[in-house]
Amino acid sequence: MTDPLVAVEGLVKRFYLKGQDYVGAINGISFEIGRGETLGLVGESGSGKTTVGRCLLRLVEPTDGRIRFEGSDITRLAKRELKPLRSRLQMVFQDPFASLNPRRTVRQTVEEPLALQRDAPARAWPGMIAEMLKRVGLGPQYLARFPIELTASEQQRVGIARALITSPKLVVLDEPTSTLDPTVREEILGLLRSLQSSMAVAYLFISHDIMAVERLSHRVAVMYLGHIVEQAPTAAIMADPRHPYTRALMSAVLSPDPTRRLPRNLVVGEIPSAINPRRECPFYNRCPIRLDRCLDDVPAMAEVGPQHGAACLRWRDTSELLAEVAPE
Amino acid sequence: MSTSQGNDDWRRQRSSAIVARYSAHPTVIGLWSRLSSFDRAILVLFVLILIVAAFGPLVAPYPPTFADPLQRLVSPNGAHPFGTDENGIDVLSRLIAAPRTDVLIAVIATTISVAIGAPLGVVAGYFEGADRRAMRWVSEGTLRLLDVVQAFPVFILAMVLVAIRGTGPVNVVLAVAFVNFPVFLRLVRSEILSLREHPYAEAAVALGNSELGVGFKHLLPNAWPTVLVQVSVTIGFAVLLTAGLSFVGAGVSPPTPELGAMIASGAKFMIIGQWWVALFPGLLLGLIVFTFAVMGDIVGKLMEPGQRTIPSRRPLSKDHIAPAAQAEAAAPSAQGAVLSVRGLAIEASGCPPILDGVSFDLMPGEILGVVGLPGSGKSILIRAIVRLLGQGLQRRAGHVVFRGKDLAELDEKKLRAIRGYEILPLLPNAKSQLNPLVRVGDLMVAHIRAHSRCSRREAHARAARMLGAIGIGDAEHWLAAYPHELSGGMAQRVCLAIALVHRPPLIIADEPTVGLDVTVQRQVLDLMIELCHQSGAAQVLATRELGIVAQYCNRVAVLHEGLIVEMGSVRDVLLTPRHAVTRRLIAAADLRAVSAAATTNTSSEIVR
Secondary structure (H helix, E strand, O other): OOOOOEEEEEEEEEEEOOOOOEEEEEEEEEEEEOOOOEEEEEOOOOOOHHHHHHHHOOOOOOOEEEEEEOOEEOOOOOHHHHHHHHOOEEEEOOOOOOOOOOOOOHHHHHHHHHHHHOOOOHHHHHHHHHHHHHHOOOOHHHOOOOHHHOOHHHHHHHHHHHHHOOOOOEEEEEOOOOOOOHHHHHHHHHHHHHHHHHHOOEEEEEEOOHHHHHHHOOEEEEEEOOEEEEEEEHHHHHHOOOOHHHHHHHHOOOOOOOOOOOOOOOOOOOOOOOEOOOOOOOOHHHOOOOOHHHHOOOOOOEEEEOOEEEOOOOHHHHHHHHHHHOOO | OOHHHHHHHHHHHHHHHHHOEEOOOOOHHHHHHOOOHHHHHHHHHHHHHHHHHHHHHHHOOOOOOOEOHHHOOOOOOOOOOOOEOOOOEEHHHHHHHHHHHHHHHHHHHHHHHHHHHHHHHHHHHHOOOOOOHHHHHHHHHHHHHHHHHHOOOHHHHHHHHHHHHOOOHHHHHHHHHHHHHHHHHHHHHHHHHHHOOOHHHHHHHHHOOOHHHHHHHHHHHHHHHHHHHHHHHHHHHHHHHHHHHHHOOOOOOOOOOOHHHHHHHHHHHHOOOOOHHHHHHHHHHHHHHHHHHHHHHHHHHHHOOOOEEOOOOOOOOHHHOOHHHHHHHHOOOOOOOOEEEEEEEEEEOOOOEEEEEEEEEEOOOOEEEEEEOOOOOHHHHHHHHOOOOOOOEEEEEEEEEEOOEEOOOOOHHHHHHHEOOOEEEEOOOHHHHOOOOOOHHHHHHHHHHHHOOOOHHHHHHHHHHHHHHOOOOOHHHHHOOOHHHOOHHHHHHHHHHHHHOOOOOEEEEEOOOOOOOHHHHHHHHHHHHHHHHHHOOEEEEEOOOHHHHHHHOOEEEEEEOOEEEEEEEHHHHHHOOOOHHHHHHHHHHHHHHHHHHHHHHHHHHHHO
16 A cells, blocks of 8 residues: 555554563554555454554554554654644544543533644634534534433444544544444444545444444454454455454354344354463464464465455365365 | 443443433432432531531620639529530530631641642552553552551641641641541542543543543542542541540630530539530530531432433324234233233333333243334343342333243242242343352352252252353363353353253343354354253343344344334244334344345355
8 A cells, every 4th residue: 555544564562461471462463544444453352453443542552563654653652742643543432421521511522632732723612513513413402411411322423523523534443333222333333434434534443343344444354362364355355255263253243134044153162362372373273174284373464365365374265164164 | 352341331321221311410409309308407407507607606695705704604594505614604605606616627627638638649549550660659659658647546646746836726727637638648549540440531541631631630520529528527527636636735725616625624524513514515516527427428419420310201102013013912811821921011100111011922932032222121121021120110010920920929039939940031241240259160059059959069060061061161160260260251151051050941131142252142142042942941032133133033022112012923023024113123234234145145155
């Protein structure tokens, strides 16, 4: 990608425990996000996807690797140098209620980024706030309300308004719809999409829900145990997933159409502990088509197609192999 | 990683969405109506004390320092209702004037304590365990300093301070403030320690707040309610301390009217029968301290987010209900039904119903999905079946007939025997339901033995077999584990194992897989349905995911504003929905169905 908005190279985050032990939350991942683009980051809890978002915003300090934002390296910026960056790099949180200060009204909450950055004169704020709230579908009657007086949908709209009021270039969406009811989820995803086209903002959309990711993302990266195991444009990964874990995520989706047969469950067990990860395929112990040589090293990203990579030694014929090992 | 953390908040939020929303703009009358009559009495007393402290001397019968040498130690009479003291000063007049001294000193001293303690508490709390060493040391150092201050008994410390600086009101204020500031430092620090873990604290950092900005602008305001409770209690304590210092002669000295000094001067007459000089100030002192202490509780109650108010709900006209659902509601209970719910109505007292006449029958082995918009009453329905309703909710009408017994009418003891044995409720977030202090094995053994006679050894063996059946290998290891060692999926499977120990004929589940990862959700649901098929248990499954209903249920009931508006086989309802709400639910899931279709195709390719 030429001149990407964000370029992450070899990002590593370890949380050290007592002694030499550490949790390998992110074990060397690289990705890029273009201007106005959405990269979906899918994975289960414990895959490290939330930590990626928090590293990007420097809410946690990366252990190793490099993060470039708009061409400049932000990996080692000092705390006070980060402040001007915040207006261009924002975040929407998972829990819409808990991420709003319960003692602040909607106006106070949405105003805060403006007050912190002071790019615009204070007399312009009320107009900007009203305009932003209108964009997320909230009228002026909401200004004086407290978070507890809002529905979950309205709370998340306020969270989105707060993130977007400084016209950021990138917003990290950390599971913004996972606690919402399906009816509300669709509303919020639609809103995020329309805001993206009107404000030309790029998203890093973090979610465990591959269907939600598909709805919003231009490209998708699948994370497992701190590694990106597959990365591709959305259409390509949906049509032709090559990593067995991507397949497993898809087969676990329950279709609301009762005439469709439930696809066979491909994996059993749960994501293993991330403490002191070994240099081997992270998916080894749950993989139905594993080989002994998967234990030799972390598989390199194989080039499946244009912009489509899968970190699996058996990527050439994943679907045939899966059909063989576990017939119905 | 933060999925499990978000769950609790999500549940809290959802339950409030079901029942009500808080009023964040309480009125004075609203606040008053929240208090019990005892609290109201204390509040009146509190205001009275403040009035007396402010204006008392204006209405006193005599000036508080007016001594009449001819009237020394006169016992209570018409002219001096509380008698006079050794100097011939009217006790009542001094009593009316005295609270001003004590309360004023206490209020000023406590204000100073808060002004010093709270900011230090914010710093100590926010930087505890911080990455930056310097800040961590500031936090650490503050706490160690506190340990030193608090190592001395409060009263002795105050006396020493006054002894060094000399008596007089200003020095008493400083001494009282100094001994009390650690209280606020520790309190604010512990509040900040828990508040800084809230997502809005992280959000504040992400917005560009400095560390101190987050601490003072976002966290401290949320700590105020707790601090204010303590302020009231501390003022009471400071009054006592002031009086105590004056009593030993280290505080305010006569002739300034002050309760401790009055008690001191009267104490020596107590023994020779002139009790009134010391008794009345003593009683007043007790009353003031008591009032302020109780006021702490009252302040706490008033600072609560607010009373629940139930949004008004229009009664639905019967035309809106799909005919099939109407027919089932009107029909008598079906023969052979495991569970037959008839006209169940649940309400919060004096408010529109949350469930408004729900009726359905459940045949053995049948799996009924309950779906609806948020707040439609799904969770309440599940809980109402086994009467696990929270406070404030009650049944207004209707019956829940389970194997010939009406659970709605059954006494609590008999219901307990059924609940957990013949009917098993599975609720969301299994991990939080397991007692963290009880090992998995002990929990299962206790549950097995609660309803069937067998030895511990037999029960243990059965528990191990159950864990094997739900796909948890190495049973002995997990039986010895504590709940925090389990993952969310494992905890839900353990709940399921506990649920199925007695092969209950009915399982009622409310969002049993919410918060679990998709691959784990698949495994739990597959297991749940398989075990149901094996034992022939019927199931009511409330969920917001239509996918779960489509893939795992036989029948589905659509709940809307406390009524079943549509019910039928999963195929009929999902493929030819009649009610607008059903269509809306399907529309929300449908966009996902398009993509799900693609996945299902690719997956079935694998199968082929």
